[in-house]
Amino acid sequence: MNYQIKRASLDDLNETAELFNLYRIFYRQESDLEKGKTFLKERFLKDESIVFLALADGKAVGFVQLYKLFHYTKLEMQWLLSDLFVHQDYRGKGLSVALIDQSKEWCAETGACGLMLETEKTNDIGNTLYPRCGFEYDGLHNYYHWWSKK
Template structure:
């Protein structure tokens, strides 16, 4: 297995995985929109994407967004996406991608990583096995009322 930091030249490889990731979360397949979205993220350096390969085949990715903790006055990464092709799961690829994200935090002196996932996502066991903990002091709230 090999993990690289993805660039625009890897766009088509990421799109296939990103589209499957969205379908996993019950969104309709839309590779054209996925390609445009990812192109913008990479072009504008809005996110960092790590891409995992097995035998020259792209089989997984993680996407990180930079943010800040105002309280600690330090930068953090938000691990927004983690996906491994179903044919390659339980082979350590997700673990390797998470380690790569942690390595980036160390190299860039970021405070840490935050992530959110559905309460039914089986990957929670993976996160917990690697030392991730649910923050007992914080709750996540959401609204899209501002758009109405």
């Protein structure tokens, strides 16, 4: 299969938002294309995240979204691989690996020390994919959330 990976821009907002909506549905969120589009538009306009799109058959079929972080022990910038999604019709064709590889290249281009990610324990595909792509499981840390009551 022929595919291309490109950095997304505001010009790609509609295609990116459609994939982002499917990604959120995958994680059991209600469909809300317009709210997702607004969210992504803000990230693009404020330069708060980097999105790479996988293109195949003339359309966007997958994406990865990265956010800048700073690592406290390495004292260097790193990237949070926050979102990774490939449309179900294009899974199993190496696009997730290609998007991860592009993220690793972005680390090199930006002088980052690496990538960090988290996924649900129930995400069998991701929990198989990430170690295969060179990620190491960190069983030493607990992961907590605190949510503001807006």
